[in-house]
Amino acid sequence: MNINAENLHFKVLNQQVRQCEEPNIVIDNCCGQRYIAAGLSGREIEIYGTPGNALGAYLDGCEIYVHGNAQDAAGDTMNDGCICIDGMAGDAAGYAMRGGSMYIRGNAGYRAGIHMKAYQEKQPLLVIGGAAGSFLGEYQAGGTIIVLGLGCKGVPVGNFCGMGMHGGRIFLRTDELPPDLSQRLVCAPATPEEMDSIRPALERFCAFFRQDEKELFQKPFYCIVPNSRNPYRQLYTGN
Amino acid sequence: MLKEGQIRIPSGCAISGIFSRSGKPVCGDRIVRSIAVMHDRSNGLGGGFAGYGIYPEYKDCYAFHVFYDDVEARQRGEQFLERHFDIVNLSRIPTRKVPSISNEPLIWRYFVNPLPHKLADSQLDEREYVARCVIRVNSTIEGACIFSSGKNMGVFKAVGYPEDVGEFYRLEEYSGYCWTAHGRYPTNTPGWWGGAHPFAMLDYSVVHNGEISSYDANRRYVEMFGYRCNLLTDTEVIAYMFDYLLRRQGLTLEEAAHVVAAPFWDTIARQPEETKKELTYLRKAFSSMLITGPFSILLGFEGGMMALNDRLKLRSMVAAEKGDLFYVASEECAIRAIEPELDRVWSPRGGEPVIVRLNENNRGEEQP
Secondary structure, three states: OEEEEOOOOOOHHHHHHHHHHOOOOEEEEEEEEOOOOOOOOOOEEEEEEEEEOOOOOOEEEEEEEOOOOOOOOOOOOEEEEEEOOOOOOOOOOOOOOOOOEEEEEEEEOOOOOOOOOOEEOOEEEEEEOOOOOOOOOOEEEEEEEOOOOOOOOOOOOOOOOOOOOOOEEEEEEEEOOOOOOOEEEEEOOOHHHHHHHHHHHHHHHHEEEEEHHHOOOEEEEEEEEEEEOOOOEEEEEEE | OOOOOEOOOOOOOOEEEEEEEOOOOHHHHHHHHHOOOOHHHHOOOOOEEEOOOOOOOHHOOOOEEEEEEOHHHHHHHHHHHHEEEEEEEEEOOOOOOOOOOOOOOOOEEEEEEEOOOHHHHHHHOHHHHHHHHHHHHHHHHHOEEEOOOOOEEEEEEOOOHHHHHHHHOHHOOOOEEEEEEEEEOOOOOOOOOOHHOEEEEEEEEEEEEEEOOOOOHHHHHHHHOOOOOOOOOOOHHHHHHHHHHHHHHHOOOOHHHHHHHOOOHHHHOOOHHHHHHHEEEEEEEOOOOOOOEEEEEEEEOEEEEEEOOOOOOOOEEEEEEEEEEEEEEEHHHHHHHHOOOEEEOOOOOOOOOEEOOOHHHHHHHHHH
């Protein structure tokens, strides 16, 4: 089913999406409508235009493909499903994700993947094709964030990458590491096992965005994990 | 009416800006259409616009936009203006009735020049003289508020949703090289006419999404230099801070941005020696001018515009270009609504100003 979102208020648009009985939905002329597919499951949604804030928040199992850029808080607290953005994402993409996956072709804004968490079979994944802003993976508790830095010079993340992180992994494809990495993180070249674990994600990224796979491996990947020996050592006081 | 500190309303806000580098005038209805897309970010308690290059026929006069509570306030205000200025033209600002906008004050516009003998007696430069007169009216004349005082620019603001405010002020009848807009969702004050954005001093105007936690520290500091924060909402102080830093201290825009959104000390420590020295100097010399808390602001000024986020980028801001036109807004949709195809879209980093100016060859020139 096609929905023309032109001049539709977000409440009306979301009502139409929820009431649609067909599993495939195409939204045309989207311009800033918030909360699209929030909490929804069992649909495939294609969006043309610019979906508004909190796209796919609490998503519970849809496939969403955006032909354009997403605004802030895409995939906020999503639980399952896949959001694919053929463009850039605003701030707080994948905020508190607890499952499912999100692929962004271009850059992500500040605070991507903060507070991400994992539990048993719920292993959230966030792949950013371009660069990420500051506070990537701040307070990350689980799951995987991958930053490919395609088309970006120098360090592909801003300041305070992984600050307060206490679980999960951040992969950076880069020649140069962030100069301000916290002492409470461990950063090392990705091992062959680690690379194998993210290979399916990289293949999917290349398939979604027609990206040459060989190019991905022309730069080294690093893996950042929390130094779990004593994560809270001297966070506030000497202990 | 309950003002700042007497009531608290929890909240968002929206900002949008258009800048035509070539100087080719942009009609006011475009900025209204842009800000209208972000309707849900505001709650009807304030909307406003600033336009630059909108008064070419009076471009050498200061354009005062004034709210009066009643006719007596107007008489008191005009007495003051007549004593200090040569009033070249005065009129009510044309408005149209809009159902959602009510209780409007008297809204007047004056094109003025300082009286030469008064100016000479004051031993002040012209802009300082005008600024002091504006501060005096706003702090001593009951019921009068000069909310716009620059040359060839004007602020239009009211209590209402921004698209209704645009209709109320008939903005489609104005055109200029730069527009900024604001949709308000007040955090700390009930909506009132004086508390709507933009806030302006001379040709500097500020629209702001956010809430500055350093308000009182900043206010106490600028009030030492003669400014008076009468409008009892945080954004007002930002306008005076930029007036102080840019006009009175002669800082560049970049320097002023590094004062109000100073990088953290550990970020400064990683900079090359020269940059480190400069940033350290600015933080130390103007430590009371640091703005903390979330903000995204647009600063309009004669011939240019600056967009700036707080250093942590706690409020959203997207910038875009299409040919000579520069756009910036809280949300990309506000730009796409008026310019669907863009040459470039990007998110400026926190604390890094985006500055646009008229092209050199078009500076101050009027184009058909």
